[in-house]
Amino acid sequence: MSKQFKDNELLHIATIGKTVGLKGDLKFHIHCDFPEQFKSGASFFLQNKEKITLESVNHERGLIRISGISNPEDAKKFTNAHLFTTHEDTKKSCHLEDGQFFWFDIVGCSVYENELLLGVVEEVERIAISDYLNIQTSEDLVKKNLPKSFLIPYHKPFILNTDIDKKIILVSGGFDILEAS
Numbered sequence: 001m002s003k004q005f006k007d008n009e010l011l012h013i014a015t016i017g018k019t020v021g022l023k024g025d026l027k028f029h030i031h032c033d034f035p036e037q038f039k040s041g042a043s044f045f046l047q048n049k050e051k052i053t054l055e056s057v058n059h060e061r062g063l064i065r066i067s068g069i070s071n072p073e074d075a076k077k078f079t080n081a082h083l084f085t086t087h088e089d090t091k092k093s094c095h096l097e098d099g100q101f102f103w104f105d106i107v108g109c110s111v112y113e114n115e116l117l118l119g120v121v122e123e124v125e126r127i128a129i130s131d132y133l134n135i136q137t138s139e140d141l142v143k144k145n146l147p148k149s150f151l152i153p154y155h156k157p158f159i160l161n162t163d164i165d166k167k168i169i170l171v172s173g174g175f176d177i178l179e180a181s
Contacts (some may be wrong), residue, residue, distance in 0.1 A: 010045055010084035011104060014038065016064070017079065024075035025063045028083075033103050033126070034094040035059060037085070042093070044083040052078075101164055103131075109167045111135050111152070113174045121169065122149065130155065133169070137178065150181040 017027030030038065043053045055067040069075050087104060096102070103124040111118045111133065119135040126132075131154040142148055152158055152174050160170040 010086060011090065012082050013044070013085055013090075014083040016081045016083065019072040019075045019079065020063055022072065023065065024069040024071050025058075025065050026075050026078055027062055028064045029062070032090075033124070033131070034090070037090065037093045038064065044085055046078075047082050047084070052083075099162075101162060105164045106133070106154075106162070106169070109162070109164070109169045111169045111171055111174060113171050116175065118171070118174050118178060119149070124154065125151070135174075135178075141178065146178055147181045150178045152177050 013032040015029045038057045053067040055065045109121045117138045119137040122136045123134045132151040162169050
């Protein structure tokens with residue numbers, strides 16, 4: 001999710017890979033923070049707005065089977081296709097715990113340390129098992145020869161508070177990370 005999306009725009013959440021086996025299974029690569037939305041019976045859009053439904057999902061092997069597809073020849077037309085969903089469908093199918101937020105809600109938040117605006121969240125990246133905010137540094141700080149962007153871990157002790165309604169994230173140690181970037 002490299003740009004901010006509006007509620008009516010589609011979110012790219014996975015990419016389909018090559019065919020596997022004789023029954024039309026396909027590899028898939030998840031590009032979102034809630035893999036549980038990929039389950040049997042779930043429907044998604046392709047880039048051409050065509051809707052597909054998943055017949056089966058094997059998360060351990062990273063495989064899906066699309067309803068109505070039963071052989072590798074028919075499945076091949078989906079290789080490299082992107083799967084999309086809407087904000088509304090994501091919010092319906094994914095349960096958030098207290099203190100959790102959708103990545104698309106975090107993108108566009110202003111990041112402050114004390115009263116200093118460090119920048120704006122450009123995207124959220126998952127590296128290994130940790131999420132990082134990719135922050136576009138504020139122009140005032142770039143003019144002081146600081147990097148144009150930097151990463152900050154999205155967990156304590158760095159993140160003090162996230163207010164999605166106000167689109168503000170308060171951090172600790174962010175300026176030090178920016179200077180060291």
